[in-house]
Amino acid sequence: MDKSAIFDVIINNIEEIFPQIPREQIRLDGSLVELGANSIDRMEVVTFSMEDLGIKVPLQSLAKIDNLAGLVDLFHKHLHESA
Template sequence: MNVEEIFQVIVQHTREIIPELEEHAFRFNDQLKELGANSIDRAEIIALTMDSLSIQVPMLDLSGAQNMGELATLFHEKL
């Protein structure tokens, strides 16, 4: 699975948690917080993504991600 594919998994779960983003054209530099995801929403998106990717990453290891693209890259490094 490449970074783009992981990004699409994150997008899928973001749309699940925030249905209002169904029509949003996601880009790598999108920030979940700016898109209206509060801290619980962000934790939910990350937990759902880890479940889909079957990987466990400590939340602390993901805290450096500044946007959704960086988040996808960090997940890719852990695969």
């Protein structure tokens, strides 16, 4: 799976949790915090996205992520390690 497809999975989960956020506001260089997500909302997006992708990422790895591009990169790395 390429990074674009991973980003689509994340976008779909953001839209499910935050239906009021227009899709065009969700950018790779943006963060969930900028979109108004609290810690529980962010965890839901991450957890649902990992479930959809069939991966498990150590939670401590998420602490270093500051935008959606970093999340995509982390998920991409884990997808290819588990393949």
